[in-house]
Amino acid sequence: MAAHAPTTTTAEPRGAGRPPTRTPPDEAARRSRREGRAFRRAPYVYVAPFFLLFGAFGLFPLVYTVWISFQEYRLGGGDPEFVGWDNYVWLFGSPSFYNSLWKTLTIGLISTVPQLLMALGLAHLLNYDMRVRAFFRVSMIVPYATSLVAATLVFASIFANTPGGLMNVVLGMVGIDPINWTNGNWTAQIAIATIVTWHWTGYNALIYLAGMQSIPKDLYEAASIDGAGRFRQFLHVTIPGLRPTILFTIVLSTIGATQLFTEPFLFGNGAEGGALGQYQVLTLYMYNIGFEIGRLGRAAAIACVTLVIVVALVLLNTGLAHLRTRDKSQPLLRRRRGASSKKVSR
Amino acid sequence: MTSTPDADVRVAAALPAATEPRRRRRADDSAGPLTYVVLTVTALLFLFPFYYSLVAASHSPSDLYDGTPPLLPGPQIFENMRLALEQADLVAALGRSLVVSLAVTATTVFFCTLAGFAFAKSRFRGRNALFGITVATLTIPPTLSIIPLYVVMTRLGLVNNLMSVILPGAVTAFGVFFMRQYISQALPDELVEAARVDGASMHRTVFSVVFPLARPGMAVLGILSFMAAWNDFLWPFIVVRQSPTIQVAVAGIGAGYTPDISVILAGTVLATVPLLVVTAIFGRQIVGGITAGAVKG
Numbered sequence: 269m270a271a272h273a274p275t276t277t278t279a280e281p282r283g284a285g286r287p288p289t290r291t292p293p294d295e296a297a298r299r300s301r302r303e304g305r306a307f308r309r310a311p312y313v314y315v316a317p318f319f320l321l322f323g324a325f326g327l328f329p330l331v332y333t334v335w336i337s338f339q340e341y342r343l344g345g346g347d348p349e350f351v352g353w354d355n356y357v358w359l360f361g362s363p364s365f366y367n368s369l370w371k372t373l374t375i376g377l378i379s380t381v382p383q384l385l386m387a388l389g390l391a392h393l394l395n396y397d398m399r400v401r402a403f404f405r406v407s408m409i410v411p412y413a414t415s416l417v418a419a420t421l422v423f424a425s426i427f428a429n430t431p432g433g434l435m436n437v438v439l440g441m442v443g444i445d446p447i448n449w450t451n452g453n454w455t456a457q458i459a460i461a462t463i464v465t466w467h468w469t470g471y472n473a474l475i476y477l478a479g480m481q482s483i484p485k486d487l488y489e490a491a492s493i494d495g496a497g498r499f500r501q502f503l504h505v506t507i508p509g510l511r512p513t514i515l516f517t518i519v520l521s522t523i524g525a526t527q528l529f530t531e532p533f534l535f536g537n538g539a540e541g542g543a544l545g546q547y548q549v550l551t552l553y554m555y556n557i558g559f560e561i562g563r564l565g566r567a568a569a570i571a572c573v574t575l576v577i578v579v580a581l582v583l584l585n586t587g588l589a590h591l592r593t594r595d596k597s598q599p600l601l602r603r604r605r606g607a608s609s610k611k612v613s614r
Numbered sequence: 615m616t617s618t619p620d621a622d623v624r625v626a627a628a629l630p631a632a633t634e635p636r637r638r639r640r641a642d643d644s645a646g647p648l649t650y651v652v653l654t655v656t657a658l659l660f661l662f663p664f665y666y667s668l669v670a671a672s673h674s675p676s677d678l679y680d681g682t683p684p685l686l687p688g689p690q691i692f693e694n695m696r697l698a699l700e701q702a703d704l705v706a707a708l709g710r711s712l713v714v715s716l717a718v719t720a721t722t723v724f725f726c727t728l729a730g731f732a733f734a735k736s737r738f739r740g741r742n743a744l745f746g747i748t749v750a751t752l753t754i755p756p757t758l759s760i761i762p763l764y765v766v767m768t769r770l771g772l773v774n775n776l777m778s779v780i781l782p783g784a785v786t787a788f789g790v791f792f793m794r795q796y797i798s799q800a801l802p803d804e805l806v807e808a809a810r811v812d813g814a815s816m817h818r819t820v821f822s823v824v825f826p827l828a829r830p831g832m833a834v835l836g837i838l839s840f841m842a843a844w845n846d847f848l849w850p851f852i853v854v855r856q857s858p859t860i861q862v863a864v865a866g867i868g869a870g871y872t873p874d875i876s877v878i879l880a881g882t883v884l885a886t887v888p889l890l891v892v893t894a895i896f897g898r899q900i901v902g903g904i905t906a907g908a909v910k911g
Contacts, residue, residue: 310732315744322751329759390652390656393645394653414663414886
């Protein structure tokens with residue numbers, strides 16, 4: 269509100285400053301009042317299109333999911349019918365649900381942990397002064413820019429069980445027997461996690477790189493004067509300085525893990541998630557129940573439970589981070605914030 | 615950049631020559647040969663799947679399955695692309711994807727810039743609450759909304775209509791967040807005030823001051839939106855299966871009962887090339903967008 273005071277006051281003196289004999293004062297006042305109203309309305313005019321579209325296709329569906337989850341709602345069937353908690357009772361009695369929870373967790377872990385560790389290492393290397401720096405940085409985003417459909421189809425052929433499957437041929441060269449990538453339990457999960465890792469490692473490396481560049485150089489100078497080598501600088505300056513960024517990537521990856529769909533769906537070409545359901549993650553299960561079996565109410569219940577899990581995981585992550593920043597490294601963090609706030613970001 | 619008092623004292627105590635640490639830092643900063651090796655290997659690993667899809671797409675299926683996978687491009691690329699085009703109308707699908715991606719890009723950039731400007735530069739009742747809602751929904755996966763959205767689109771009679779893909783993608787919470795951050799940095803308050811004092815209307819201010827100054831940020835948001843729309847799979851797969859976008863069409867090639875990998879991969883080459891061109895041209899902007907988005911962390 270306070271920002272509008274100057275606009276009306278700047279408009280009024282202009283009208284009032286004119287020779288009062290020439291312009292009728294009430295006309296000037298009317299005009300300035302009209303302008304003032306326009307200025308006051310303008311912010312709402314600017315946010316309105318966004319909130320109309322976002323409300324209709326972003327917020328409303330969230331509420332509507334909850335409503336559908338309490339209905340017996342069949343794809344292409346008749347009117348929905350209220351069934352109370354039935355869909356949830358069914359869900360918590362379904363072994364496939366627990367399987368998909370578990371697979372979401374395991375595939376999430378074997379894709380996220382190596383991915384973020386490698387991204388940290390890569391960001392550290394990208395932070396050095398070097399030639400062709402731009403090339404290396406752009407090469408990091410090539411997988412991110414590729415569609416998951418294309419990536420999954422290529423990797424599915426690389427991991428194929430057929431005699432020409434590239435991965436098994438390469439493993440054969442170092443004396444490892446062919447591995448059943450498509451039908452094994454852990455092997456199929458590893459293959460899918462490989463696609464995820466390939467797609468996101470460079471993206472996360474660039475995020476870490478941006479975080480590293482906001483760590484003041486004097487911290488490194490101080491550390492090197494104290495006799496810390498490159499590795500110890502990385503451990504004791506870079507990592508603590510990156511803590512908020514690391515948290516951000518963990519939250520992003522956690523959300524990403526619960527959304528996994530294209531990779532497992534196209535890897536085995538079906539919503540069952542492999543012969544043993546070994547990669548039937550939550551979203552795949554939701555799709556299967558909703559659009560192949562045609563029980564939209566049950567699928568909505570899966571979506572709601574997933575949403576609760578996502579929110580819980582995000583809160584858990586941020587909560588853990590708050591606990592950990594209370595330890596002894598806090599002065600360092602505070603110092604970093606103080607120093608970086610003086611610097612205008614590039 | 616001022617150093618902390620703590621560090622200053624240590625520097626003064628430990629080093630009589632003030633220039634020495636600077637020189638040492640410079641030597642520390644430049645990459646050793648190992649760095650180049652690791653980064654080159656990584657870049658090759660990141661690029662390899664493209665190369666391999668080109669190689670596989672240019673051989674006959676029997677070449678792929680005889681036990682020794684080819685590592686050099688073969689002669690069959692156009693033949694395989696022709697077969698892929700026979701199985702799925704990829705040209706029409708490319709056209710649909712282009713329409714959807716351009717529409718989504720235009721609406722996202724325009725509406726999110728307007729909203730981002732309002733959040734960055736003017737105060738109004740409910741601003742914090744509205745922005746809070748926007749930021750809070752950043753963490754909610756859109757995948758979870760596909761069931762209600764499908765019901766909505768069925769009611770609106772938009773299933774298999776491209777509007778059903780365009781509308782849910784028309785604006786993003788991320789876009790508003792991103793543009794707000796960008797505009798609050800790139801556009802000084804004084805400039806907006808000056809335009810007002812000069813008698814420019816609010817709309818005039820937006821078109822002659824805000825849009826020109828926010829253009830780099832708008833470009834980045836545009837590229838990211840285009841990429842996201844082009845690559846989206848799950849939602850188009852559900853809602854426009856009869857008139858597929860390129861990702862849905864390519865995924866459909868493999869659905870035949872004799873999936874023929876070299877033909878499938880010829881299709882993926884067709885689907886990927888446009889975005890690779892975009893990436894090659896706008897690589898730096900995309901890198902900038904990813905890192906700018908990360909600053910919020």
